[in-house]
Amino acid sequence: MRGKRSQRATITSVARLAGVSTATAGRVLGGYGYSSQEVRARVKESAEALGYRPNRLARSLITGKTKTIGVVAGDIQSPFYAGLLRGIDDIVRGTDFGILLTNSDEQLDREVEAVRLLVEKQVDALIVAPSDLVVAGHLHDVVATGCPVVQIDRVVKGLRADAVMVDNVTASRGCTRELIQSGHHRIGILAELERWEGGDVDDFIDAVTGGSVSQTSLFPSWQRLFGYWRAHSDAGVPFDRSLVARVGAYSGDAAEEAVRGLLESPDRPTAIFSTDGLMSSAVMVVVNEIGMSVPDDLSLVCFDDLDWMTFHQPPISAVVQPVNEMGKAAAKLVLERIDGLQDEPRHIALAPDFIRRGSILAVGDGASA
Amino acid sequence: MRGKRSQRATITSVARLAGVSTATAGRVLGGYGYSSQEVRARVKESAEALGYRPNRLARSLITGKTKTIGVVAGDIQSPFYAGLLRGIDDIVRGTDFGILLTNSDEQLDREVEAVRLLVEKQVDALIVAPSDLVVAGHLHDVVATGCPVVQIDRVVKGLRADAVMVDNVTASRGCTRELIQSGHHRIGILAELERWEGGDVDDFIDAVTGGSVSQTSLFPSWQRLFGYWRAHSDAGVPFDRSLVARVGAYSGDAAEEAVRGLLESPDRPTAIFSTDGLMSSAVMVVVNEIGMSVPDDLSLVCFDDLDWMTFHQPPISAVVQPVNEMGKAAAKLVLERIDGLQDEPRHIALAPDFIRRGSILAVGDGASA
DNA sequence: TTGTATGCGTTATCAT
C-alpha cells in the first residue's frame, strides 16, 4: 500500500513521521551511518507508509557520482551495436548503474553533441565508438577531467583511454588464408573503407607495403583489408588492386553496386571476402540477381555471423565477433575505473572465431580440405 | 582551449571571474533572465575560459525535470527492440533529452527493478514493454505519481496510460487469408503463446469462440493466433487445434522442436504461418534439416521481415512491422505528455504491411494468383 | 538590469 498522492515523499517527511531528525532518517534510508534497531525500524516503517523513494539526483549532487554510464553507439539498430549494448547491460544489471544511450550514426558532429549531453548529465564514465580516429578533442577533454573513457571497436590516435576491440587483422588474415588454401587466388574483398587520413586504397597499400602504417588506429574495415593483404603476402599470392571493392559509404545500395563491379568484371574473382554484415547481405542480393550460386560459382566468407548464415543452403562461412563479450569487457573496465583503478590505459583485443561452413569450394590442383 | 584542470567550473566560479553575481551568471548561462549585452559577453567569455559546462543534475533538482526518458525494453539485442530504440532516438535527438535504457528480458521481477531504478533517477517519462499484462502494480504506481507512461507493443489491462502497438489481429488475419486463398486448408501456426491468464490454447480458443476474449490486453502472439483463427472462421475453413504449435518459451531450440512436431506429423500442414522472427529462423533450420523445400513442400509466411527474407531463394512472404515508426510514435507521445498534454490515454495501433513473395505456392483447384 | 537570499533532497561534518 503506497504510491499515495502526487507529492513524493522525501527524507524530511519520513523523518517527521518517524519523529527523528533528517540526518538520522538519511542514515537509515541511505544505509551509511549508525542507527539503533529501534529507530531503524521506525524510520523504515514510516518510509514504507509514505512510499518513500530516494531521489538519486540529490544524492548525486552531493556525492559527485551519478551511477550512470554514458554510451555513444554508432547505430543502435545494427546487430553489432545491439550486441554490445546487451553485453554492457548484462554486466550493469544488478548494480544500480544506469545506461544513458546515444547514437552518433558514426558522424563526428553528432558524437560531439552526444558527448556534451552525457557530460552535462554527469555520467560517471563513457563508452564510445569513436567516429573519427584523429580529431577527437571532445574525448581528450573528457579524459582530462578524469572521467573514465572506454573506446569500443576502434581506438583514437593518441587518446589515453582504455579500449576494447577485436583482432581484425588476425581474423581477416586467417579466413583469407582459408580461401587461399582452398585454391583461390583471385579473392575479391568487399569493404566499407571510409575515412583514412592517409588517402585512398592505393595510398594505403603503398603505406602497408612500405611498412609505414600502424594497425592500431585504423577503422575495422581497413584493418580487415590489411589482414587480407597479409594473407596474400604470406602465401606469395600476388595482390591485385582491382579485387578490392571499396564501398565508400555504409549503405546497402552502394555495397550492391560494388559487388556488381566485382562480379561483372571479365576476370572476376572465384571467391569473395565480405568484411561486414551489411556487405554480406549485398553479396547475396547480387549473387541471386546475376543467377550465380554459392559455392559453385563463387566461394564466400563473411565477417560477422548473421543468423541466416546457419541455415542458408549451403551454410555460409563466417568470422564471428564476440559482441556480447566486447560489451561485457567494456562495462567491466568501466566499473573498475570508477572503483578507482589507476593503472595505464588498457587495450583489450578479443579474438573472433572462424566457422568454416559449406560456402567454400576447393578449386585448382592441390586443394586442401 | 578549455578542459582546464580536474575541478569543473561552476556558475560560482564563472560569476567570480566575470565579476558579477551568481544570479546574473546563471541568467546568461541558463538563458532565462534579463542581462545586458556587456555583461552577457563578459560572462560568456569567462565561461569559455574556464570550460564551464552546466551541471544538469543541479538544474534538475530545482526544476523537477531531468530531461531524461526511461526505456524498459524486452531484449535490446532483438531486431524488434533495436528498431524501436532507433525510432525513439530519432525523435529525441536534437532535443536535450537523454534515454536511460534498461532491459527486462520480459521478466516481471527485472522489469520492476528497472522501473524502480528509473523512477529513482527521476526520469520525466517511461516507455515500457510490459512483461505482465495483469499484474503491474509498479506501473500503476508510476502513473499515479503523474509521470507519463507509454506502453509499447502490448497493453496492460486497466492501466490508464498511452500505448503504441501494431494491429496484430488484422495483420495475421490478412496474411492467413492469403494462404487460404491460395488453396491452403491445413496451415500450421508457430507461436510463442506464453502467459495467458485464461489458461492454455484450448481455453483460449474456447474463449474466442465464445466471444469472451478481449483483443486488447493480449500478448502479440496470442493476438496473432486470434487473427489466424478469424481468417479460418471468415473462410469457413475448419480450425484444427493440432495445427497450433505452441512454443511456450522464447528460445530457438524450443521453436525448432515445435516445428518438428508440426512437420513430422502424419497429416502435416501444407503451409506455416510463423508469428515471430525467432520462430521463422527455426522453421528454416528444420525445413533444411528434413530436406524439404519452400514453397514446393511447404508454403511459408512470416511475421517480421528479416533481411534474409529478401534474398532467400525464393524470397519469403512477410508481415513487416513499422518498428521505427512505433518508436517514433512512442517518443512523440512522451514529449507531448511532458509538455503537459492532458487528455485521455491514447492507444495508437499502427498497421503493418504484408509483402507477398515467392514462398507461397498455389495449391488445389480454385487457387487465385 | 542586477544582486540577495532561499530552496531543491540529499550526504557529510560536526557537535552532543
Next chain:
DNA sequence: ATGATAACGCATACAA
C-alpha cells in the same frame, strides 16, 4: 547513537 547545520550547483522570488 543522534541531531543541528552546512554543503552540492543551480534556479527563482523578490528587493534594489
